Amino acid sequence: MKIAASLRAGVMATAVVALATFQPTPVAAQQASPQQTVRVGIHGADIGSLDPHMSAQTIDNVIHAWIYGGLVRFPAGTIDPTRIEPDIAESWTKSPDGLVWTFVLRPGVKFHGGYGEVTADDVVHSLKRAGDPKTSTFASDFASFDKVEAVDPRTVRITLKTPVPSLLGLVTAQRGGYVVSRKADQEAAGQYTAKAIGTGPFQLEEYRSKQFVALVANPDYFRGRPKVDRVVYRFIPANESRDLAFRAGELDLFYGRKEQRWVDRMKATPGLAIEVFGPGELRLINLNTSMKPFDDIRVRRAVAHAINRADFVKFVGADVVSPNPSVVPLGYLGYTDQVERFAYDPEKSKQLLKEAGHPNGITIKVLGSNRSFVEPYQLLQAQLAKAGITMELQLVEHTAWHAQIRQNLSAMVVYTAARFPVADIFLTQFFHSASAPGKPTAVTNFSHCDVADREIDAARIEQDPKRQLELWHAAQQKIVANVCAVPLFDEDQVWGRSTKLEFGHKLEASISFGPMLTEQTVLK
Template identity: 40%
Template sequence: MRHILRLGAASIIALSTAAGVLAQDLADNQVVRIGVGVDDIRTIDPHFSVGTGEWPIFAAVYEAMVRFPKGTMDAAELQPALATAWEVDESGEVWTFTLREGVQWHHGYGPFTADDVVFTLERVRDADNPSPHAGLLDPVLSVEAVDDLTVRITTDGVVPNLPALLVNNNIGYIMSRAAAEDGIDARTHPIGTGPFQHEGYRARESFSLAANPDYWGGVPTVERLVVQFMPDAATRELALIAGEIHASDIPARQDAVDRMRSNGMEVDLTAPANMFTLHMNMSLDPISDPSVREALALGTDRAALANFFGADLAYVENSPLPAGYIGHTEDVRQLDFDPDRARELLAEAGHGDGLSLSVAMSNSDIYLPPMQVIQEMWRNIGVDLQLNVVDHPTYHRVIRENQNPVVLYGAFRYPLDGTVYLTQFFHSEAAIGQPGAITNFSHLGQIGPSVDELIEEAQFELDEERQIELWAEAQRVIMDEIAVVPLYTRNYALARSPRLDLGFETKSRSIYEVTEDARLLR
C-alpha cells in the first residue's frame, strides 16, 4: 500500500497583506521586537538547544522538510515546507521525500539540496556528539540523497509517524552543509532558508534578524525581528505596555493575565505546556532514603500549587508522563497531601528533630515562586529548605552537576507520547553524569529499579495497546520508587500588542512564532 501526501505551495504561502488589511493600515516602521525571559542564549543551534528563549530565533531562520500548521503543534495536520511531498513504500520502511526546488540558503550559501538533509540527519545522530534530541531518530537506518531533490530514508521496522518526527521542532530543522564546512558557528550565527536571516548578536542584550529578500514563501512584511533578552518578568510587562516591545511571554498567573488585558494587550494561553515535577536525586543523602522521598511527596499540596497560578492556568498531575500524552495513566501510586503522615515518616527515618536541605534555585518567575510555596509547605512538616537563588542559566548548569538533592523542572517533549519524555527523564543512559546525560535527575536505573527495557521495547512496538501498557508499567515503577513527584501542568501565557498581527491564531508554543505573515499595524 502506498501512502502519499501532496499539498500545493499555495496552502502554506500567505500573502504579504491579508484580506481586509490595506497598505495604509500598516505601520511605517516594520521592526518587531519580542521580549524573552532569558538573560542570553546558550545556543541557537536547534539540534542542541533546550531553551525556550532561543526558539523564536532559530524558528524564524531554519525550516524543516515538514511543518506544523502555523501557531499549532498539531501532528495530525502536517504541511509541506522544504519537502513538497512524501510517500512510504509497501514495506512501510522506506520513505521518499520530494524536496522543494529553488530554495536558497541565506547569505549566498547556494541552493538547498538533498545533501543538506543527509548532512543534517547524520549530524543529529553523530555518535561522537549526539544531539540531546537524537533518540527520536533511533529507528532510522540510513538517509540517502537519490538526487538533488529526492531523499530516501530507511527505517528499522515500520515507523508510521516518521514525518511527524521531522517536523519544525529541533532535530527537524535542516542545516547547510556548505555553511558548516565553511566554519560558521551555528551556536551564534545561524544559516537557514527561512523568512528571516542573521543580522547581529549582542551578548546579554539582543539577537537581530533581517527579512530574507529571497524567501521562497514571499518577502516578509516585517523588515527586522529583534529578540530582546529580558529575564525579569516585570521588566517585560512594563516594556510591552510602554510599546518598547511588541510581544512577550508573561507569568502564567491569573494576576499577570488580568493585568495585561486591563492594559489593552492581547493574551494567548497556549498548550501543550510544561509539566512541572520535583525530581528526587536518589544519589544524594538524605533523598536516597525512600521514607524521606515519600515524606516530601506527602508534604506537598499539589492542588494548592495549581491554584496558586489560577484555575484556568494550571492543573494537578499525578503521573510521571503528563496528562494528554499517549500512554499516560492514572493507575500509579498516588501521593495525596498528608502532612501528618509526612511528619511520621521523617521521624521513622531518624529526622524527628527536623531535616535541612539546601538547593540552588532559579530566579525565573516560572521556578522561584512555586518553589517558595513548596518551601513553606515543607516547613510545616519539619523540613528547612534553603533556597540559594541563582540566575536561570546557572541553575541549569548546577542541576546538571548533580548538586541539588531535589530538582524542580518544567518540561514539554514532542511527540506527545512516552517515547521522548520517559527516555529523557528516566532512562539510565540519560542520568546526569553519564556520557548521554539529558535530564534524568533522579538517577533512576543507576539507583533502584530500571525502566530501560520497558521504554526501549515500547519505542519499537507496533501494537498500540501493547505500547501503551509498556509506558504505563514504566510509570508505575517510577512512582513506586518515588523517583519524582509530579506537581502540575501550567499553560503558557503570552501577551502581545494589538498592533502585532501574526497572521494566524497562536494555540501552541511558549513564545510567539514570527513568520513571513507577520506585520505591524498603525
C-alpha cells in the same frame, strides 16, 4: 491544554520601527521608519546560540522557529502530531516495518543569503550533525538512526536500527530536526551563530550580544515573502522592564509571566492581548534517588504526601496551569492519569520518615534557579517543613544551576519542561536509566530512575498502537509509584501581544514555546 485567550482593552498607538529603534535615541527612529517592524521582548539576558542543534533554551527556541525549517512541520499554531505537514520535504513514505523512511524534497526551497537551493546533501549533513554529541544537544534523540543517505539530489533515505514512535517528530521543524546549510556550516567552522543560515521566513541581519537579534524578511521564502519587514528580538530579563516597555510603546510582543496575578494585573493595559497557549510545560519535583536519604522509597513517599498541589495551582493561577498527577505532560500521545495518587497528609509524611529511621525529620540541600520558580520555592519549603523536612535552598544564576544539577549536586531538582508531544521522548529523557548523570547517553542529567526501562524500551519498538499505549501507561504508573518525581502541574505559555499585531493563524500551541511569526503575520 488551554486555547489562547485574548484579553483586550482599548487601543494602543503602535509606532513602526527600524533596527535603529533600539539605539540610545529611539523615538525619532520609530516615527521615521516606514518599515513594518515587530519588536519582541524576551526574558533572557542574551541568546544561548543561534545554532539550532546546540540549544534547548526557550529564548533560543523561539527565534530558531522563525529562521529555520525542517523536513516536515506542525501547521502554525498547533502541535497535534496527527496534523504534521510537509515543509522542506513535499512527501514521504515508510517501509511496512517502520525502519526505512524516504523523503522527497520540495523543489525551489532556498537557503538564506545566497546559499542556494536545499539538496539532499544538506539534509543528510543536518541530520548527522544533529545526531553527533559534538555538534548537537539533541544527539541522543537520534540514537536509533542507522544510516541517513542522499539517494539523489532531492531524495533522502533514513534507515533506523529500531522503529521510532516519533520519527516525524525528530525531523519536524524543531530542535534537532532543523535543516542547516552544509556550506554555511563548514564556513562557520564551529561558530554557526555568526551564520545562522536557514530556510525560514526570516533571516539574520545583525546580532549584538546582550542587546538584540535583528531579523529581516526572507525575500525567497517558498511560501511567499513575509508581510513583516523586520523582527527585532530584544533581551529584557527583568519582568517589570518588559511590562513597562510595552506600555511605553516600545514592544509589540513580549514574554509574560506564568502567574495569575500578572495576567489579572495586565488585563487593564490598553492595546494588550494576553495569549495563553500550549504546550503546557510539566513542572516536576525530581528526587535524587542516588543521594541519601532519597535512596529510601519511604522518604520519597514522605515528600509526595507533604506536597499540597492545590496550593501550588492556587498560587500560580488556574488560568495558566492545569493539575497533572502523571510524569508526562497533559495531552501527549501515550499520557494517562491512571496513576497512584498521594493525598496531602503531613502526618503520614512524618510517620513514613519515622519508619525510615528519621524520627526528628530530615534536612536536604537543594539548588534552585534564580530565574524560575523563585517564589514557589518558598511555598515548597513551607509545605515540606510541616512534614518535618527542612529544605536548605541555595539560589544560583540560571546557567550555573543548569550546569550544577547536571553534576548531580542537588538532592531535589524542580524542573519544568515540554517536548515533542509523544510520551516516549519525555519518558526517555527524564525517567530512563540511560539518562542518568555520567552516562554518555544522558540528556537531562538529573534522572536516577530505572524502574520503567523495560516498558519504555518495549514501547519504542512496539508496532501495535494499542499495546504501545499500554506500555507507556505502565511506565508512568511505575515511575509515579516509585516516586522518581512528584508532578505538580502543567504550566502554559503566557505572552503579551499588541492588538495591532496579528499572527495570521489561531494560536493554540507552539512547539517553540513562543508565537510563530510567519509570512502571514501583519502589524496594523
